[in-house]
Amino acid sequence: MRVGPGRTGHDEPADGSLAQASALRRAWTAVAAFAAVRALGLLVLALWSRVNDSDAHELLSARWDSLWYVRVAESGYDFTLTAPDGRVLSDMAFFPLLPWLEQAVAAVSPLGPGDAGLLISGLAGVAAAWGMYLIGHQLHGHRAGLLLVTLWAAVPVGIVESMAYSEALFVALAAWALYAVLGHRWIEAGLLASLAGLTRPVGLAVAAALWAGAAVEARRTRHVGARMLTGAMIAPLGAAGYILWVGLRRGSPLAYLDVQAEWGNGFDGGLAYGKFIVAHLGGWPVALAGIGLIAGTALALWAYGACVRQRQPLPLLVYTGIVMALALCSSGYFGSKPRLLLPAFPLLLPVALALSRVRVARAAGVVAVLALGSAVYGASWLNGSGPP
Template sequence: MRVGPGRTGHDDPATGSLSVASAPRRAWSAVAVFAAIRTLGLLVLALWSRLAGSDAHDLLSARWDSIWYVRVAESGYDFTLTAPDGRVLSDMAFFPLLPWLERAVTAVSPLGLGDAGLLISGLAGLLAAWGMYLMGHHLYGHRAGLLLVALWAAMPVGIVQSMAYSEALFAALAAWALYAVLRRRWVAAGLLASLAGLTRPVGLAVAAALWAGAVVEARRTRRPDARMLTGMVLAPLGAAGYVLWVGVRRGGPFAYLDVQGEWGNGFDGGLAYGKFVLDHLGGWPVVLAGIALIAGTVLALGAYAACVRGRQPLPLLVYTGIVMALALCSSGYFGSKPRLLLPAFPLLLPVALALSRVRRARAAAVVAVLAVGSAVYGASWLNGSGPP
C-alpha cells in the first residue's frame, strides 16, 4: 500500500490537465458548497423548529454534549451527574480542546460559551471542507474533491456539523492531518494528530494513520528522517497526555476506561450493537429501525470494502478502519452510532470518484437530493430524539 496516490495532478480523470498547485486556489468552491448545504440545513431547522414551537438556537447549542463542554469551559473538570439508573457520569469523558477554545473565544468576544461553541463548529466545518477537498484533489482531482465535501456536508446527520459539538473540530484536524501525511509533511501531521487526540478519543486513529504512512515511507526510502520521527512522537501526545492526566486525577493508569465504563461505553466487538439490532427485528414498527440499522451497517462495510478495492493509501484505510471499529464495535448509546461515523469521511471517496465521472448535471442533482434529505432529516431529528 502506498502513502500517496499514483497520480500527480496532471491526469485528473474528470477535468483533464490540472496542476496540484491549483488546488488551494480552487478549494474555495468546495468551501462554498459546504457552506451552502449547511446553510440549507440551518434554514430548514429554523422553519421546522418555529412550526414545532421549539428554539433552533437551543437545539444547536444547548443539547447533551454541548452542555457538558460548557460546564468544563466554565469550571474545569470534576463535575459528576448521577443518572436515574444510579450510574455516576463524570465530565472527564469529554476531551478538553473544544472547551479550551470556547473559553478562549469568550475571553476575546461578547459571546457566551454556547455561542462560542457554535462559532467554533462553524469555522471548523469550513476548515474541514477545505482539508477534505485538498485530500480528495490530491488523490483523484478537482471534481472528486469537490464531491467528497458535498457528500460529507449532506450526510443524514450532517446537522451535527453545525452544533456546539466536537465533530466538526475533530473532522477539520483529521482531514488536514491526513492530507499532511499524504504530502509527507510529518511534523505538521504530528501536531494536528496531537490536537485531534485532545478533541475526541478516536484521535488515536489519526496518530495510527501517521504511523502507518511513516512505516510505508520508511520502507520505501529505507531511511526515516528526523522530521518523520518527530511527527511519529508528536502524534499520540494529545490523547495520551489527557488519558494520563485523568489517571493521575482518578488514581489509576486505566482510570479513563473506568470513566467511559461508568457512561456505559466499552469495546465489546459489536456484541451489544448486534443485540440492539436484533431487538429491533421483533415486531412492528420497530422492525423498520432494525432494517435501517442493518442497511446502514452493510453500506458502511461495503464502502470500506470499496476503499480497499480502490487501493486507497494505507493511512486512510487505517484511519477509517479504526473510526469504524470504535463506532460499530463499542457498547453505549446506540443513537450515537451515525454521528460517531461522521469522521469516517474517506468512506465517501469511492462515491465521490464515481460521481466525478458522470455528467455534471446528474452529479449536481444527486447532491441536491441528498442535501434536501439531510436538511429535512436533521430538522426532524433535532426536534425529536436528536443526538444525546
Template sequence: MRTAPGIGRTRSALRRALPALLGYGAIRGLGLLVLAVWAGSAGRSAHQLLSARWDSLWYARIAEHGYGYTLRLSGGRVHSDMAFFPLLPGLERGLSALLPLSVADAGLLVSAVASVAAAWGIFAVGELRYGRRTGIALVALWAALPVGIVQSMAYSESLFTALAAWSVYAVLTGRWVWAGWLAALAGLTRPVGAAVVAAVWLTAGVRLWRRGRRGSGRMLLGVTLAPLGWLAYVAWVGVRTGSVTGYLDVQGGWGNGFDGGLAFGSFAAGLLGGPSFAAGLALLAGVGLVIRLYLAGVRQRQPLPLLVYGGVVLGLALTAKGYFGSKPRLMMPAFSLLLPLAVALARLRTPRAVMIMTAVSLVSAGYGAFWLLGSGPP
C-alpha cells in the same frame, strides 16, 4: 511587492477549493434554514437546539467551570465530565474571554470555522488523489450526510474532522511534523483521535519497511508527536482519578466501552425480534452499506493513510457499546468512506451531478431537522 511563496500557494489552494467551499456552505445553509423553519413552527429555538443541548451543555460547563462535575443517576451510573476531551471547551473558554460571546455561542463559532476548515481539508485529500471534481463531490457528500446537522452544532465533530483531514493530507504529502502536530491536537479533541495516530504510525512504518533504511528526522518527529495529545489527556484523567484505568472507568460510568460489537449486535437482534423489525432491517442495511463502502475503498486502492484512518473510525464506532442512536454521528468523521461515491459522482455530467446532490441535500436537511427535534441526543 512580491507575495511570499507560502502565501501564494495558500491563495492558489483556496481558489481551487472555492467551488467546494461554496457548495458546502450552500448545503449546510439549506440544512440550517430547514431546521430554523421547522423549529419555529414547533415553537422551538433552533439556536438552542444547536448550542445548548446534550453534549454541548457538558462542553459549556467545562469551559465555564473546568473539570470536576459529576452527575449520579439511578441504577448506579456516574456521568463524569472527564469523558469529554479538552480542546473544544478550551477554545470556547478562550473565545468567550476575547469576544462578547457566551461559551455556547463560542462553541458555535468554533464549529462554524472548523467545519469550513474540515471541508477544505477533505477537498484537499480528494483532489490530491482523484482530482478536483472528486474533491468537490467528496465535500458535497460529506456536507449532505443525514447527520450533517451535527457539523453546525457546538459539538467536537467538525473540529476533530478538520484536524484529522489535514493530518491525513500532511501524511499524504510527506509533511510529517505537521501530521504529528495535527494528530496530537486531534487526540485532545475526541477519543477517536487514536485513528489519526494509527494513520500516521502505520504509514510511517510501511514507508520505513519498504525503503529499507532509517526514516528522516522529520518523520520520526511526527511519529513521536502524534500520540502526545491523546496520551496526555488519558494520563491526566488517570492521575485525577488515581487509577491507571481512570479514563476507561469514566467511560464505563457512561455505559460506554469496547466489547467487540456484542452490545451493538444484541441491540440489532432485539430490534429484529420485536415490533421494530423494520428499524432493525434499516440498521443492518446501514451497517452493510458503510462496510461495503470501506471495502470499495480497498478495491479502489485508496492510499494507506485513508484506509487506516477510515477503518479505525468505522471499527471503533461499530465495536463500542453505549447509546446506539449516536453511531451515525460517531462515523461522520470517516469522510474517506465517501470516496467511492465521490469518484462515481464526479464522472457524471455536471447538470446530473447537481440534480442528484440537490435531491440528497433536501433529504438530508429534512432528516437533520427531524433528528435534532427528536427527544434523544444525536
C-alpha cells in the same frame, strides 16, 4: 499502496507545484458548496423548530453534549451527574480542546461558551471542507474533491457539523493531518494528530494513520528521517496526555476507561450492537429500525471494501478502519452510531469518484436530493430524540 501524490481521475495533472496551486485556487468551490448545504440545513431547522415551537439556537448550542462542554469551559473538570439508574456520569468523558477553545473565544469576545462553540464548529467545518477537498483533489481531481466535501456536508446526520459539538473540529484536524501525511510533512501531521487526540478519543486513529504512512515511506526509502520520527512521536501525545491526566486525577492508570464505562461505553467487538439490532427485528413497525440498522451497517462495510478495492493510500484505510471499529464495536448508546461515523469521511470517496464520472447535471441532482434529505432529517432529528 501509495502514500504520496497521484490520482486516478481524469481532469488534473498528476503532480507538481502547478497541481497544488490549482487545488488551492479551486478549494473555494468546495468551501462554498459545504456552506450552501449547511445553510440549507440550518434554514430547514429554523423553520421546523418554529412550527414545532422549539428554539433552533438552543438545539444547536445548549442541549446534550454541548452542555457538558460548556460546563468544562466555565468551571473546569469538576462536574458529575447522577443518572436515574444510579450511574455517576463524569465530565472527564469529554476531551478538552473544544472547551478550551470555547473558553478562549468567550474571554476575548461577547460570546458565551455555547455560542463560541457554534462559532468554532462553523469555522472548523470550513477548515474540514478545505482539507477534505485537498485530499480528494490530490487523489482523483477537482470534481471528486468537490463532491467528497458536498457528500460529507449532506450526510443524514450532517446537522452535527453545525452544532456546538466536537465533530467538526475533530474532522478539520484529522483531514489536514491526513493531507500532511500524504505529503510527507511529518511534523505538521504529528502536531495536528496530537490536537485531534485532545479533541476526541478516536484521535488515536489519526496517530495510527501517521504511523502507517511513515512505515510505508520508510520501507520504500529504507530511511527513517528525524522529521518522520519526531512527527510519529508527537502524534499520540494529545490523547495520551489527557488519558494520563484523568488517571492521575482519579488515582488509577485505567481511570479513563472507568469513566467511559460509567457512561455505558466500552469496546465489546460489536456484541451489544448486534443484540440491539436483533431486539429491533421483532414486531412491526420496530422491525423497520432493525432493518435500517442492518442496511446502514452493511452500507458502511461495503463502502470500506470499496475504499480497499480503490487502493486508497494506507493512512486513509487505517484511519477509516479504526474510526469504523470504534463506532460499530462499542457498547455505548446506539443512537450515536451515525454521529460516531461522521469522521470516517474517506468512506465517501468511492461515491464521489463515481459521481465525478457522470454528467454534471445528474451529479448535481443527486447532491441536491441528498442535501434536502439531510436538511429535513436533521431538523426532525434535533426536534425529536436528537444526537446524544
